[in-house]
Amino acid sequence: MNSSVVDLASAVKRASRQVAVASREERDAAILAAAQCLEELRELLLAANTKDLEAANGLLAAGEISQALYDRLTLTDKKLEEMAKSMQAVADLADPLGRILQRTELDSGLILEKVTCPLGVLAVIFEARPDAVTQITALALKSGNAVILKPGAEVEHTADALVEIVRKSLAESGLPADIVAMIKGRDAASELLNMSGMVDLVIPRGSKNLVEYVQANTRIPVLGHAEGICHVYVDAAADLNMALEIIDDAKTDYPAACNAAETVLVHESLATTFLPLLAERMRAKQVRLRGCKGTRAILREFSVDPVAENQWQHEYADLVLAVRVVPSIDEAISHIHEYGSSHTETIVTEDRAAAEKFLAQVDSAGVFHNASTRFADGYRYGLGAEVGISTNKLHARGPVGLEGLTTYKYVLRGGGQVARAYRGPDAKRFTHRLLPMK
Amino acid sequence: MNSSVVDLASAVKRASRQVAVASREERDAAILAAAQCLEELRELLLAANTKDLEAANGLLAAGEISQALYDRLTLTDKKLEEMAKSMQAVADLADPLGRILQRTELDSGLILEKVTCPLGVLAVIFEARPDAVTQITALALKSGNAVILKPGAEVEHTADALVEIVRKSLAESGLPADIVAMIKGRDAASELLNMSGMVDLVIPRGSKNLVEYVQANTRIPVLGHAEGICHVYVDAAADLNMALEIIDDAKTDYPAACNAAETVLVHESLATTFLPLLAERMRAKQVRLRGCKGTRAILREFSVDPVAENQWQHEYADLVLAVRVVPSIDEAISHIHEYGSSHTETIVTEDRAAAEKFLAQVDSAGVFHNASTRFADGYRYGLGAEVGISTNKLHARGPVGLEGLTTYKYVLRGGGQVARAYRGPDAKRFTHRLLPMK
Numbered sequence: 018m019n020s021s022v023v024d025l026a027s028a029v030k031r032a033s034r035q036v037a038v039a040s041r042e043e044r045d046a047a048i049l050a051a052a053q054c055l056e057e058l059r060e061l062l063l064a065a066n067t068k069d070l071e072a073a074n075g076l077l078a079a080g081e082i083s084q085a086l087y088d089r090l091t092l093t094d095k096k097l098e099e100m101a102k103s104m105q106a107v108a109d110l111a112d113p114l115g116r117i118l119q120r121t122e123l124d125s126g127l128i129l130e131k132v133t134c135p136l137g138v139l140a141v142i143f144e145a146r147p148d149a150v151t152q153i154t155a156l157a158l159k160s161g162n163a164v165i166l167k168p169g170a171e172v173e174h175t176a177d178a179l180v181e182i183v184r185k186s187l188a189e190s191g192l193p194a195d196i197v198a199m200i201k202g203r204d205a206a207s208e209l210l211n212m213s214g215m216v217d218l219v220i221p222r223g224s225k226n227l228v229e230y231v232q233a234n235t236r237i238p239v240l241g242h243a244e245g246i247c248h249v250y251v252d253a254a255a256d257l258n259m260a261l262e263i264i265d266d267a268k269t270d271y272p273a274a275c276n277a278a279e280t281v282l283v284h285e286s287l288a289t290t291f292l293p294l295l296a297e298r299m300r301a302k303q304v305r306l307r308g309c310k311g312t313r314a315i316l317r318e319f320s321v322d323p324v325a326e327n328q329w330q331h332e333y334a335d336l337v338l339a340v341r342v343v344p345s346i347d348e349a350i351s352h353i354h355e356y357g358s359s360h361t362e363t364i365v366t367e368d369r370a371a372a373e374k375f376l377a378q379v380d381s382a383g384v385f386h387n388a389s390t391r392f393a394d395g396y397r398y399g400l401g402a403e404v405g406i407s408t409n410k411l412h413a414r415g416p417v418g419l420e421g422l423t424t425y426k427y428v429l430r431g432g433g434q435v436a437r438a439y440r441g442p443d444a445k446r447f448t449h450r451l452l453p454m455k
Numbered sequence: 456m457n458s459s460v461v462d463l464a465s466a467v468k469r470a471s472r473q474v475a476v477a478s479r480e481e482r483d484a485a486i487l488a489a490a491q492c493l494e495e496l497r498e499l500l501l502a503a504n505t506k507d508l509e510a511a512n513g514l515l516a517a518g519e520i521s522q523a524l525y526d527r528l529t530l531t532d533k534k535l536e537e538m539a540k541s542m543q544a545v546a547d548l549a550d551p552l553g554r555i556l557q558r559t560e561l562d563s564g565l566i567l568e569k570v571t572c573p574l575g576v577l578a579v580i581f582e583a584r585p586d587a588v589t590q591i592t593a594l595a596l597k598s599g600n601a602v603i604l605k606p607g608a609e610v611e612h613t614a615d616a617l618v619e620i621v622r623k624s625l626a627e628s629g630l631p632a633d634i635v636a637m638i639k640g641r642d643a644a645s646e647l648l649n650m651s652g653m654v655d656l657v658i659p660r661g662s663k664n665l666v667e668y669v670q671a672n673t674r675i676p677v678l679g680h681a682e683g684i685c686h687v688y689v690d691a692a693a694d695l696n697m698a699l700e701i702i703d704d705a706k707t708d709y710p711a712a713c714n715a716a717e718t719v720l721v722h723e724s725l726a727t728t729f730l731p732l733l734a735e736r737m738r739a740k741q742v743r744l745r746g747c748k749g750t751r752a753i754l755r756e757f758s759v760d761p762v763a764e765n766q767w768q769h770e771y772a773d774l775v776l777a778v779r780v781v782p783s784i785d786e787a788i789s790h791i792h793e794y795g796s797s798h799t800e801t802i803v804t805e806d807r808a809a810a811e812k813f814l815a816q817v818d819s820a821g822v823f824h825n826a827s828t829r830f831a832d833g834y835r836y837g838l839g840a841e842v843g844i845s846t847n848k849l850h851a852r853g854p855v856g857l858e859g860l861t862t863y864k865y866v867l868r869g870g871g872q873v874a875r876a877y878r879g880p881d882a883k884r885f886t887h888r889l890l891p892m893k
Contacts, residue, residue, distance in 0.1 A: 028674050034792070034818070037599065037816075037818070038815050038816055084494075105490050121837050123830070123835065123837065125837070127826060127830075129836060129837075134818075137818065137848065137850075150550060183630075205730055216779075217848050217849075218849065224490070236674070236851045238488075238676070238847075252685075256871070259871040262871060262873055263871065265873070266873030266874055266875050267873075270873070270874055270875045279698075304608070307677050311869070328880070348789055354472070372868075376866050377476050378472065378475075378476055380472070380475070380572075380575065380864075381864065382864055382865060383864065383865045383867065384865070384866055384867075385867040385868075385869065385870070386867070386868045386869065386874050387871050387872075388565060388869030388871070388873075389872065389873045390874075391874035392561070392565075392867055392869075392872070392874055393865070394874075396562065397874065397877070397885065398559070398561070398563065398865065399559050399567075399885065399887035402643070409676075410574050410575065410655050410862040411655075411656065411676045411849060411850040411862065412849040412850045414862055414863060414864065414865075415864070415865045416865075420805060424848040424849065424852055425852060426818075426819065426820060426821065426822055426852065427820065427822070427831070427836065427852075427853045427854075428814050428822055428823075428824075429820045429821065429822075429823040429826050429827045429830055430810075430814075430823075430824045430825070430826070431823065431824065431826030431830075432824045432826050433578045433694070433697040433700060433701065433803075433823055433826070434825075434827065434830070435700055435701060435703070435704035435705075435708070435826075435827045435829070436704055436708055436709045436827050436829035436830055436832075436835065437704050437829075439835070447835065447837065448835035
């Protein structure tokens with residue numbers, strides 16, 4: 018173990034005890050102070066960003082990074098303004114801490130409360146996005162957590178400058194600077210992933226490879242999803258125009274998003290009618306089709322590549338759509354369970370019973386009826402802020418808001434009660450009465 | 456990979472899809488049918504148990520197993536009756552599935568529901584308790600989950616007979632027998648722990664060693680706790696009689712329980728008054744004391760062994776109590792964070808501000824004021840059934856009821872809405888209106 022990473026994590030853990038009990042006002046003030054500094058120290062940030070961009074220029078010329086990554090990396094006045102605004106928006110959210118989830122009278126004068134509280138220490142491993150620093154920091158502070166950030170190498174100078182600003186703002190707000198800290202390099206990251214006693218939750222932000230690496234290399238709980246292989250099932254009783262609209266949106270609105278559709282399953286009873294309509298529509302939208310044998314037979318006039326068996330679980334994240342004809346809703350559901358990533362699936366149908374069957378049986382974080390998979394998103398769900406999307410089943414599933422960064426504890430207030438008094442012949446009896454939450 | 460374990464797990468996974476959508480009536484009927492069979496097939500079960508006991512006799516004579524384990528292993532008519540009764544009690548609980556946790560109108564005709572549903576497949580690894588089979592099976596069925604059981608070698612014959620009864624009852628109730636299955640042996644168990652795609656939650660039931668082994672050897676989420684190192688802090692403003700009563704209960708009511716106290720922290724201002732009273736009381740209850748330097752100095756007349764630094768995190772699970780004098784409530788809290796297991800801690804004080812500080816700052820699943828740590832228990836909390844106690848922070852913390860075996864999914868019902876309509880100049884607007892849960 019590198020003692021510097023252990024020391025840093027220990028300092029963050031200690032600081033986490035303080036932010037955990039800071040008042041809402043203190044936490045919000047620190048977020049707002051950091052947001053203000055972003056704008057005031059614009060020159061300093063842009064200068065740091067220039068250093069990252071200089072290194073990135075070479076990589077871009079050598080074709081080692083994409084233009085898209087280069088653009089994400091680039092700070093501008095406008096981006097800084099957006100970053101500051103989005104920190105302010107987090108400060109405005111309702112306090113996720115101290116919410117009473119349940120109140121029970123166990124006996125007269127013995128009251129149990131289940132109360133939300135912070136997780137403790139978050140570790141966030143991200144790639145080339147400077148805005149990850151400010152967004153995650155704001156979410157962590159809002160939820161009373163400390164956070165250790167590990168930026169991608171290509172954004173280190175910018176991240177360094179941002180973290181320094183946040184730490185300064187914390188100190189000026191009277192909170193420990195160590196609530197937010199940063200580590201660099203792969204070795205430090207892999208040490209951090211081994212610190213299951215120090216870190217309560219790891220949040221990877223970036224490519225599928227990054228998420229899979231993190232999931233495979235830590236015993237700390239991970240909030241995230243490696244893939245989004247979402248399905249649209251066009252049922253025998255579908256409204257065909259609605260199906261076309263939904264597939265168009267689910268595929269082309271933002272093909273790189275995890276909630277974009279990768280596969281359309283079409284009930285065989287309408288395959289000959291629907292598939293040519295779909296093929297026309299997709300051609301107009303520059304979407305290439307791939308298909309099962311049945312699809313290709315019907316769409317002989319369109320150039321439809323075959324889908325190999327293992328390709329049904331491929332996330333194209335591009336203007337490519339796989340199409341399969343299925344003999345029944347049961348086969349559609351089986352296909353989703355076999356090849357899906359449990360992210361989000363939708364059924365298009367006018368048959369209410371078929372819809373309810375699909376919603377009940379499909380085991381995914383999001384199950385939709387007559388709506389685009391693209392609605393699977395924290396903002397659209399009305400969560401206020403999105404911490405991430407989870408395809409885990411435990412803790413948080415689907416789009417995760419601030420509550421994903423909290424846990425709860427049981428607070429019991431008594432007057433000297435002992436457990437043995439509730440046993441035996443003269444036992445006192447528990448009342449177990451649910452009380453209003455106040 | 457042993458193909459038989461993979462095949463078995465695949466069959467259970469398939470069956471899990473069916474129990475997940477079985478009605479409450481079907482699930483309850485299966486539980487009740489199994490409970491009835493327990494009593495009807497008593498002879499068969501006792502005969503199977505006799506085989507386990509014959510093997511255990513030899514081990515007992517050789518001193519390789521304890522009398523306590525032998526007793527736990529032994530089935531009797533009375534125990535079978537209790538097992539059946541406790542299955543019936545689980546059937547009587549409220550249905551944990553299909554509960555609507557939140558309903559939001561995203562837009563007119565676009566309604567989002569967050570609905571509880573089963574986790575999928577549970578794996579339960581347990582030691583010498585025949586009743587683990589029936590209790591876990593009932594809880595799994597009630598919560599719509601399938602379950603793979605791995606019994607300790609010493610209880611295999613009994614577990615086999617019990618599982619056969621449950622499988623037969625399932626089949627007779629019209630549900631797949633593979634909702635409940637059993638594997639034997641360490642190799643099979645270690646394969647199972649590697650099947651993160653097949654199993655959603657592992658529940659170890661048994662010794663600290665078993666729990667630690669499971670935690671260290673799987674990436675599947677584990678529900679459990681290896682240790683319970685619970686603290687009683689006797690504050691400067693404590694009612695001394697109340698403190699004695701609470702410590703007595705927390706230590707002696709059931710010393711082997713995870714919610715029994717291991718360490719008492721005493722504020723130095725009352726150490727000279729309180730410690731002799733505590734020593735007298737503990738002597739009367741056959742509790743041996745261990746202490747810090749200050750404690751031993753005050754209790755010179757009592758034989759108090761020293762506590763080595765690393766012993767503060769030892770779970771005695773016996774009539775042994777460690778005592779430390781602390782200069783302040785802050786030091787008490789630091790001690791708990793340094794040496795505790797985040798299970799349950801209590802403060803004894805008449806000072807409300809000190810109590811609230813302790814309840815807010817101590818980062819444990821249970822934080823109590825003027826009540827025994829022994830209340831940290833699913834039954835006492837009024838949870839209906841206890842699936843386990845968790846010192847994890849994610850998913851479920853503290854005593855876990857049936858809801859710990861559930862997750863949720865987001866169900867969205869629309870009328871053809873697409874996401875891109877909510878962007879751009881003529882964008883539709885989300886209403887994000889919370890609706891009654893019905």
